Amino acid sequence: xxxxxxxxxxxxxxxxxxxxxxxxxxxxxxxxxxxxxxxxxxxxxxxxxxxxxxxxxxxxxxxxxxxxxxxxxxxxxxxxxxxxxxxxxxxxxxxxxxxxxxxxxxxxxxxxxxxxxxxxxxxxxxxxxxxxxxxxxxxxxxxxxxxxxxxxxxxxxxxxxxxxxxxxxxxxxxxxxxxxxxxxxxxxxxxxxxxxxxxxxxxxxxxxxxxxxxxxxxxxxxxxxxxxxxxxxxxxxxxxxxxxxxxxxxxxxxxxxxxxxxxxxxxxxxxxxxxxxxxxxxxxxxxxxxxxxxxxxxxxxxxxxxxxxxxxxxxxxxxxxxxxxxxxxxxxxxxxxxxxxxxxxxxxxxxxxxxxxxxxxxxxxxxxxxxxxxxxxxxxxxxxxxxxxxxxxxxxxxxxxxxxxxxxxxxxxxxxxxxxxxxxxxxxxxxxxxxxxxxxxxxxxxxxxxxxxxxxxxxxxxxxxxxxxxxxxxxxxxxxxxxxxxxxxxxxxxxxxxxxxxxxxxxxxxxxxxxxxxxxxxxxxxxxxxxxxxxxxxxxxxxxxxxxxxxxxxxxxxxxxxxxxxxxxxxxxxxxxxxxxxxxxxxxxxxxxxxxxxxxxxxxxxxxxxxxxxxxxxxxxxxxxxxxxxxxxxxxxxxxxxxxxxxxxxxxxxxxxxxxxxxxxxxxxxxxxxxxxxxxxxxxxxxxxxxxxxxxxxxxxxxxxxxxxxxxxxxxxxxxxxxxxxxxxxxxxxxxxxxxxxxxxx
Amino acid sequence: xxxxxxxxxxxxxxxxxxxxxxxxxxxxxxxxxxxxxxxxxxxxxxxxxxxxxxxxxxxxxxxxxxxxxxxxxxxxxxxxxxxxxxxxxxxxxxxxxxxxxxxxxxxxxxxxxxxxxxxxxxxxxxxxxxxxxxxxxxxxxxxxxxxxxxxxxxxxxxxxxxxxxxxxxxxxxx
Numbered sequence: 016x017x018x019x020x021x022x023x024x025x026x027x028x029x030x031x032x033x034x035x036x037x038x039x040x041x042x043x044x045x046x047x048x049x050x051x052x053x054x055x056x057x058x059x060x061x062x063x064x065x066x067x068x069x070x071x072x073x074x075x076x077x078x079x080x081x082x083x084x085x086x087x088x089x090x091x092x093x094x095x096x097x098x099x100x101x102x103x104x105x106x107x108x109x110x111x112x113x114x115x116x117x118x119x120x121x122x123x124x125x126x127x128x129x130x131x132x133x134x135x136x137x138x139x140x141x142x143x144x145x146x147x148x149x150x151x152x153x154x155x156x157x158x159x160x161x162x163x164x165x166x167x168x169x170x171x172x173x174x175x176x177x178x179x180x181x182x183x184x185x186x187x188x189x190x191x192x193x194x195x196x197x198x199x200x201x202x203x204x205x206x207x208x209x210x211x212x213x214x215x216x217x218x219x220x221x222x223x224x225x226x227x228x229x230x231x232x233x234x235x236x237x238x239x240x241x242x243x244x245x246x247x248x249x250x251x252x253x254x255x256x257x258x259x260x261x262x263x264x265x266x267x268x269x270x271x272x273x274x275x276x277x278x279x280x281x282x283x284x285x286x287x288x289x290x291x292x293x294x295x296x297x298x299x300x301x302x303x304x305x306x307x308x309x310x311x312x313x314x315x316x317x318x319x320x321x322x323x324x325x326x327x328x329x330x331x332x333x334x335x336x337x338x339x340x341x342x343x344x345x346x347x348x349x350x351x352x353x354x355x356x357x358x359x360x361x362x363x364x365x366x367x368x369x370x371x372x373x374x375x376x377x378x379x380x381x382x383x384x385x386x387x388x389x390x391x392x393x394x395x396x397x398x399x400x401x402x403x404x405x406x407x408x409x410x411x412x413x414x415x416x417x418x419x420x421x422x423x424x425x426x427x428x429x430x431x432x433x434x435x436x437x438x439x440x441x442x443x444x445x446x447x448x449x450x451x452x453x454x455x456x457x458x459x460x461x462x463x464x465x466x467x468x469x470x471x472x473x474x475x476x477x478x479x480x481x482x483x484x485x486x487x488x489x490x491x492x493x494x495x496x497x498x499x500x501x502x503x504x505x506x507x508x509x510x511x512x513x514x515x516x517x518x519x520x521x522x523x524x525x526x527x528x529x530x531x532x533x534x535x536x537x538x539x540x541x542x543x544x545x546x547x548x549x550x551x552x553x554x555x556x557x558x559x560x561x562x563x564x565x566x567x568x569x570x571x572x573x574x575x576x577x578x579x580x581x582x583x584x585x586x587x588x589x590x591x592x593x594x595x596x597x598x599x600x601x602x603x604x605x606x607x608x609x610x611x612x613x614x615x616x617x618x619x620x621x622x623x624x625x626x627x628x629x630x631x632x633x634x635x636x637x638x639x640x641x642x643x644x645x646x647x648x649x650x651x652x653x654x655x656x657x658x659x660x661x662x663x664x665x666x667x668x669x670x671x672x673x674x675x676x677x678x679x680x681x682x683x684x685x686x687x688x689x690x691x692x693x694x695x696x697x698x699x700x701x702x703x704x705x706x707x708x709x710x711x712x713x714x715x716x717x718x719x720x721x722x723x724x725x726x727x728x729x730x731x732x733x734x735x736x737x738x739x740x741x742x743x744x745x746x747x748x749x750x751x752x753x754x755x756x757x758x759x760x761x
Numbered sequence: 762x763x764x765x766x767x768x769x770x771x772x773x774x775x776x777x778x779x780x781x782x783x784x785x786x787x788x789x790x791x792x793x794x795x796x797x798x799x800x801x802x803x804x805x806x807x808x809x810x811x812x813x814x815x816x817x818x819x820x821x822x823x824x825x826x827x828x829x830x831x832x833x834x835x836x837x838x839x840x841x842x843x844x845x846x847x848x849x850x851x852x853x854x855x856x857x858x859x860x861x862x863x864x865x866x867x868x869x870x871x872x873x874x875x876x877x878x879x880x881x882x883x884x885x886x887x888x889x890x891x892x893x894x895x896x897x898x899x900x901x902x903x904x905x906x907x908x909x910x911x912x913x914x915x916x917x918x919x920x921x922x923x924x925x926x927x928x929x930x931x932x933x934x935x
Contacts, residue, residue, distance in 0.1 A: 030788075030913075031914075046847040047844055050850065054857070054858055062920055063784055069870065069871070354798075514793075
């Protein structure tokens with residue numbers, strides 16, 4: 016092969032990752048030795064980078080379109096009828112939610128001070144309509160003078176050639192004013208409503224698109240701007256009764272600057288971000304602004320804090336600040352934790368539109384977060400890089416979680432280095448509690464939105480709808496730490512880029528809303544469980560005691576550590592039996608079953624018994640042993656697993672509903688009707704009061720297995736369990752007392 | 762603000778070549794993007810140190826070369842693919858073939874893409890838009906991986922030749 020062709024071949028193989036070890040060595044040598052080979056490589060890499068950028072642009076256009084399209088029904092339903100009529104189809108961006116403004120262009124812009132109320136320019140410059148038509152004061156016009164409001168009335172977009180040679184393609188129902196040149200500005204267009212695509216001509220001077228939320232400035236770049244005005248269906252809270260305006264900016268090429276009043280945000284190619292009017296969008300998304308030199312100007316001084324109470328009776332009273340629900344953890348490098356600077360703010364704004372809640376967020380380092388009695392319900396840590404907590408930080412996080420806190424870790428862009436660190440750190444913080452994939456029936460997937468499956472970005476490599484990526488660590492019945500090894504934060508930040516391996520924005524937002532709902536709902540539960548007592552016998556010996564074995568199985572076997580001991584204390588207190596109880600974790604294949612007349616088994620998820628465990632349990636039950644099992648929180652995964660495994664243990668017997676006349680319902684308390692937990696009412700449509708639903712298996716005429724597909728253990732704890740599908744605490748305790756009394760007396 | 766806009770103008774002008782240079786040394790897409798962002802941040806931070814007498818592109822690529830070296834040193838994916846001599850040779854090649862304005866080349870690329878047969882365009886879309894690996898494309902198109910490699914290589918070389926031709930026709934040189 017000719018030398019040049021060989022170089023070409025090596026370079027092309029290298030670009031597609033097809034070069035083997037030897038070929039890479041050869042390429043290294045030839046590039047180092049031959050200038051023409053290095054030039055060949057440079058040219059090939061330019062084409063490769065051009066192609067990547069060009070096709071990324073197409074991919075982003077599709078993603079933005081699909082994102083907007085997917086969000087349309089909800090957004091549209093939330094809009095008043097007048098706005099809802101204004102559907103804004105535009106070539107390239109399919110159906111878009113009403114009252115959306117979109118501008119695409121290659122612009123060179125400076126900030127301007129004019130608003131739509133400013134007087135029109137009286138200049139001879141004219142713009143012409145090259146396709147479609149526009150109305151000026153209700154009259155069709157082929158020319159567009161500066162400073163005059165134009166409306167695109169029909170179903171077809173109108174293309175306006177601006178005086179500087181730029182083109183504006185305006186969607187039907189769009190309204191705009193071409194402002195013309197001003198100081199330092201070659202051409203400016205104010206988009207009042209609707210949707211447009213702009214192609215700016217090359218040349219000196221600047222070009223600007225202004226919206227009510229802010230203006231978008233770019234230097235020789237192409238970008239998309241979307242402004243959506245959404246009014247909440249019902250006024251959800253004092254802080255969100257106004258219409259919310261969301262400005263979305265997607266950058267196709269280069270970098271843009273978004274000016275939002277006093278704030279400025281830089282976005283570069285591939286980024287898409289939404290800004291909500293009235294919400295602080297921290298910092299700069301692209302390169303950070305230079306730090307002001309101390310004393311350089313009055314602007315360099317930090318603002319004085321507002322007085323806590325109005326100083327005069329006439330001073331404006333501010334509405335109360337919404338409570339801080341999430342603290343986003345900062346680290347040393349903004350490139351690590353702040354590449355999605357508006358993620359949590361956008362998520363909360365998105366929630367405010369849809370849910371009757373108003374929450375706020377803060378950004379702090381872990382050492383700055385107060386984790387005492389005023390601890391926030393949720394800590395949020397996202398990042399790209401590998402990290403390690405100090406021992407003190409691990410201890411703080413452990414205490415925070417045990418005392419009822421909730422932590423969410425997000426591997427931004429699906430970064431493996433960060434994900435590996437999360438796994439390592441969580442193993443160090445909770446060595447006995449491994450991360451586990453959240454079961455499909457976990458409340459996090461249904462506590463506000465039903466999210467049984469999600470769509471993933473292209474880089475995640477998961478086609479179609481698939482199970483959500485969340486993993487967790489449980490503290491008792493509560494999942495206290497949740498980890499997403501695939502990105503949610505880019506979705507919350509409402510932007511897309513090629514290398515983000517994560518969940519599609521729409522689904523990420525729904526999962527985010529569920530996370531916040533779950534964290535706030537379980538806050539009281541977590542705090543309460545942290546204070547729950549496990550009753551222990553003063554006499555540590557187990558002689559002459561009724562011994563109860565807590566079955567240790569392959570799944571999470573101890574979700575209610577305090578439940579059983581609280582129940583046994585109640586049994587001792589409420590009955591005349593002089594029986595002492597002793598409980599002990601017990602493996603079925605440990606050879607000790609004979610010492611335990613009563614076994615208790617529970618769990619959340621799937622589990623499988625080994626063959627020796629199956630045989631040991633069968634022998635135990637056939638010899639007169641007693642097994643009580645309940646599906647903790649009414650989880651269907653445990654329910655299915657228990658039914659499957661007990662069938663293996665006792666293959667010729669079946670679980671059957673115990674009749675209302677069974678002595679287990681009258682051995683101590685007379686139980687005919689029970690109340691169900693609120694979650695059982697909403698999730699299983701169980702109406703209180705109703706009959707108890709215990710099932711059982713009898714061997715030789717004696718009840719050997721009692722199983723409750725509804726939760727008992729959470730009820731025994733006498734603590735709030737917002738997602739427990741079971742009985743009301745009072746009735747769970749009554750049922751528990753009867754079951755224990757029945758086992759003791761039989 | 763003047764320096765701010767000056768920086769943006771220069772960076773936008775040269776960012777394509779910075780991306781291409783990083784891409785010549787690092788093939789991992791995630792790492793490439795991270796490195797590019799890092800280089801952008803450093804360029805912005807150190808813009809005061811930039812000597813306007815020098816090429817901005819060469820300055821930015823020099824920063825990129827250092828960042829790539831650091832990345833190689835801390836990367837768990839084994840040693841650097843290329844020797845320091847090769848990195849220097851590539852830097853030199855990019856500097857010697859640098860174009861002040863990338864826009865004509867991008868325009869030419871778009872025109873050349875339009876001229877490509879539909880089959881070749883679809884192949885590029887599979888590789889660059891759907892971010893599929895050649896093996897995945899081969900499975901999708903029910904062909905061999907080698908055939909995909911060769912087709913991709915042919916298409917890129919065809920595009921390169923087309924761009925050169927168009928730029929030459931415009932009198933801007935390839």
